[in-house]
Amino acid sequence: MNKWLSVVGIGEDGLEGLSAIAKLLVDRAKVIVGGDRHLNMLPAGDLREKIVWNSPIESSIQEIISHKGEQVCVLASGDPMCYGIGVTLLRQIDIGEMTIIPAPSAFSLACARLGWSLTEVEMVSLCGRDPAIFNGVIYPGAKLLILSAGNHTPKMVADMLTQKGFGSSQMTVLERMGGVNERTIEGIAGSWTQTDLANLNTIAISCSSEPNTQFFSRFAGLPDSAYHHDGQLTKREVRAITLSALAPLPGQLLWDVGAGCGSIGIEWMRSHSRCVAIAIEHHPTRLQYIADNATALGTPNLKIVAGKAPTALANLPQPDAIFIGGGLTAPEVFTTCWQNLKIGGRLVANAVTVESEQMVFQLQHQFGGELTRIAIQRAESIGKFLGWKAMAGITQWVVVKNPE
Known part of the structure; x- marks a missing residue:
């Protein structure tokens, strides 16, 4: 089966950080797909056809499929298969038609910065998802990694933690990991006020509850x-x-x-x-x-x-x-x-x-x-x-x- 579609994960270091194979896939593509941030990484004067993600995303996917048979490259953030566009594309395009090259995910990078074991954390994405899913992963001692939907997400998460009796939890916001503008902001959920943040951020939380805080097991038989x-x-x-x-x-x-x-x-x-x-x-x-x-x-x-x-x-x-x-x-x-x-x-x-x-x-x-x-x-x-x-x-x- 002809592999006409490539999905290339990119970090904050941009095209310069790509492997030789990833660079080859980008260079030989006739059509480039991505958000404005990714497309702006291309050299000035790049005249190839561009597809910018639209809402609803289904329209953009259909536009990609209309180019079947041509060499198309989708630029994605980090690992396309970790809450990424690769998962979405595979619902309609067979893996036999695709080449996927991941970069380190935000979760992997955050664990490397914090010294956490990736296998021992709860991972949640709030990008395009109901924030209430966060209520299902909070418990004393939990280590949480959250993909933010924007710079407003850390304050929203801090408020939710406080309302649930977890206001003493340690929060760390990691911005633009792997790039020259990487920054880390630390604080406590109950007193979190920081809103001057990059839209691209990941939240790490060490959950700590107040005395007599009610929380529920995941096992059957809640009160x-x-x-x-x-x-x-x-x-x-x-x-x-x-x-x-x-x-x-x-x-x-x-x-x-x-x-x-x-x-x-x-x-x-x-x-x-x-x-x-x-x-x-x-x-x-x-x-x-x-x-x-x-x-x-x-x-x-x-x-x-x-x-x-x-x-x-x-x-x-x-x-x-x-x-x-x-x-x-x-x-x-x-x-x-x-x-x-x-x-x-x-x-x-x-x-x-x-x-x-x-x-x-x-x-x-x-x-x-x-x-x-x-x-x-x-x-x-x-x-x-x-x-x-x-x-x-x-x-x-x-x-x-x-x-x-």
């Missing part, structure tokens, strides 16, 4: 108090059992049918940064709860579908797992879910009412799987003493869709 809800909440103990039964793997998609306040989908996504979920719910107030909870708990990319199953399930991407927390007795809900579930996928249904329990028994008889009765008791005050109060019992059905 019920972590969620805004109207009572339609899978309780903590049942939620932990349910997520264990769903068994999320990185990159898998969950349908959370009858999502309530979104707790199952949110904790599915918190289990790994590449897990994705769709929450299907029809109640307007609960839809707002889902959105608020997803933002607060660091999963703003949770997709929310307003509507009732099975109608709302039409045209959704095929799931790897399905949780039915509500609406099991509605006609065609299970049938639609089962038809759409991938072979090898898991379906988990929690039955609370007698009617839904009866349906679960019938379905288990027809499709197999495991039935578990979940009975939880919590200690609560009875006058001066403690007594056990039983929660509503749950019948849980777990079934794997095997080839017919």
Whole structure:
């Protein structure tokens, strides 16, 4: 296959810092693609055709594809495969048609400056992404590296840390790493005021929390108090059992049918940064709860579908797992879910009412799987003493869709 497209990573040292192979790819290209900063690195008088990134970026990608068969070179910052344009291009162009030459990423350069191990840090990009994802990576002792969206990002991050009780965290902003204008600014999140910064910067954070700061594990079973809800909440103990039964793997998609306040989908996504979920719910107030909870708990990319199953399930991407927390007795809900579930996928249904329990028994008889009765008791005050109060019992059905 003809390799007509090259993607060349460039550092702050510009074209002079490129390897011999990277320079050859730039020199022989008939079309050069990049942002203004990258294109300004080319020699004065360079008459080759230029493509400048536009918004939406899809229009620029289509323009690149229109030059297929010509030699096209995309200039990128650092490592194009680390939150970079290389990842975006590969969604539409086969790797067999591309040559990718990376430069050191901002993360690698920051670790080299700070003496941090790259394998022991949390890496986040806030370039074109919802800042709420930052809420999902904060915990005491964490070392965070963040690609900024601009010179405003460090102050925004400092404010978020302070609001979460991590105002004592050490922050370091690293500007223009690898160039003659490299600069490092240090400070504490709670007293951060620096705004005179370069747009091209990376933030390093050593997370330190105040006493009694609330933070949440990434394991299933967050406290019920972590969620805004109207009572339609899978309780903590049942939620932990349910997520264990769903068994999320990185990159898998969950349908959370009858999502309530979104707790199952949110904790599915918190289990790994590449897990994705769709929450299907029809109640307007609960839809707002889902959105608020997803933002607060660091999963703003949770997709929310307003509507009732099975109608709302039409045209959704095929799931790897399905949780039915509500609406099991509605006609065609299970049938639609089962038809759409991938072979090898898991379906988990929690039955609370007698009617839904009866349906679960019938379905288990027809499709197999495991039935578990979940009975939880919590200690609560009875006058001066403690007594056990039983929660509503749950019948849980777990079934794997095997080839017919």
